Amino acid sequence: MSRELPGPNLASIAEAAGVSVPTVSKVVNGRGGVSDETRERIQSLIAEAGYRSPRTRRLRTGNRTMVDLVIGEVRNGYSVGVLNGILEHARAVDADVVISSVNPGSMHLTDADEWAERMVDSGRQGLIAVTSDLSSSQHDAFTSRGLPVVVIDPLNTPPADLPSVGSTNWAGGRAATEHLLRLGHRRIAFLGGPANAECNQARMHGYLAALMAAGIPMRADYLYDGPGFAPAGGLANARAVLDLDDPPTAIFAASDTIALGVLDEARRRGLEVPRDLSIVGFDGTPLAEQTLPQLTSVAQPLHDIGRTALRTLLQLIAGGSADVPRMELATELVVRDSTAAPRVQSRPRASSK
Numbered sequence: 001m002s003r004e005l006p007g008p009n010l011a012s013i014a015e016a017a018g019v020s021v022p023t024v025s026k027v028v029n030g031r032g033g034v035s036d037e038t039r040e041r042i043q044s045l046i047a048e049a050g051y052r053s054p055r056t057r058r059l060r061t062g063n064r065t066m067v068d069l070v071i072g073e074v075r076n077g078y079s080v081g082v083l084n085g086i087l088e089h090a091r092a093v094d095a096d097v098v099i100s101s102v103n104p105g106s107m108h109l110t111d112a113d114e115w116a117e118r119m120v121d122s123g124r125q126g127l128i129a130v131t132s133d134l135s136s137s138q139h140d141a142f143t144s145r146g147l148p149v150v151v152i153d154p155l156n157t158p159p160a161d162l163p164s165v166g167s168t169n170w171a172g173g174r175a176a177t178e179h180l181l182r183l184g185h186r187r188i189a190f191l192g193g194p195a196n197a198e199c200n201q202a203r204m205h206g207y208l209a210a211l212m213a214a215g216i217p218m219r220a221d222y223l224y225d226g227p228g229f230a231p232a233g234g235l236a237n238a239r240a241v242l243d244l245d246d247p248p249t250a251i252f253a254a255s256d257t258i259a260l261g262v263l264d265e266a267r268r269r270g271l272e273v274p275r276d277l278s279i280v281g282f283d284g285t286p287l288a289e290q291t292l293p294q295l296t297s298v299a300q301p302l303h304d305i306g307r308t309a310l311r312t313l314l315q316l317i318a319g320g321s322a323d324v325p326r327m328e329l330a331t332e333l334v335v336r337d338s339t340a341a342p343r344v345q346s347r348p349r350a351s352s353k
Contacts, residue, residue: 085306173206
């Protein structure tokens with residue numbers, strides 16, 4: 001009589017065989033490094049469980065690879081840029097991308113298990129998560145079923161074995177601040193996004209490093225976090241910092257969308273950008289060229305980030321490994337019309353009241 005298994009996934013097969021999940025994954029994906037005796041035992045358990053790997057489904061349905069993509073709203077330039085990079089590479093390699101509306105941050109582990117099972121059942125072979133806070137237990141829910149995961153700009157620090165793709169956020173934050181310092185600004189505020197977002201922290205630390213190198217003390221009243229990378233947060237925080245008795249002459253916003261809110265608040269106060277206030281954004285999205293004045297911004301290689309993430313995922317699906325666990329692509333400061341030297345005379349504070 002066949003033994004009962006707790007469920008047809010790699011973790012249950014590994015437990016029944018008395019081996020690790022990576023060992024089962026090697027057998028499932030036809031890789032070496034497993035003794036003949038162990039391989040036969042695992043293959044027997046796989047047959048008993050009726051487990052069908054993503055690789056098996058691909059062989060049954062053709063050579064096209066199908067992957068899941070979790071991304072938030074695709075209305076902002078950041079998401080559109082990353083998505084276009086993923087889709088561009090998918091077309092080049094004849095892969096299919098399924099966009100999911102699942103929010104990992106609101107999921108319980110059982111939800112992740114169900115999601116992973118649905119992916120296996122539908123033949124999807126891996127997952128790309130964009131700006132998500134994927135937990136270690138959620139990650140395990142996918143890898144235990146032979147579903148590799150790659151994250152783009154994770155909100156939290158990813159597990160050591162979870163490949164991630166992003167940009168040189170720290171270097172970009174430093175470059176933005178050094179640009180303002182070279183123009184002569186000394187009162188520079190940082191208006192960020194979510195405090196726990198890894199990319200936000202890196203951009204802020206780059207800003208602080210530039211100030212420290214220039215011998216300018218950090219001012220706590222010039223540092224603001226926001227609920228998200230959105231214009232509303234930029235507007236509210238700009239209102240607060242510009243109401244100070246000695247407001248900044250320049251603001252480094254952690255995203256182009258935050259900078260848009262800063263521009264709106266400056267315009268509402270009658271401040272001229274960059275004559276009265278210089279502003280630098282981050283992301284280098286098309287939005288930066290559509291504002292008035294056009295926005296100086298630290299450009300991320302968004303298309304390349306998307307392409308790199310999908311290429312890495314496909315390497316993992318094929319049984320390979322990521323080139324490096326954490327991939328950071330270079331940023332570039334693009335100077336436009338929203339930054340200039342500060343006015344010689346101190347400008348009057350325009351109250352929001």
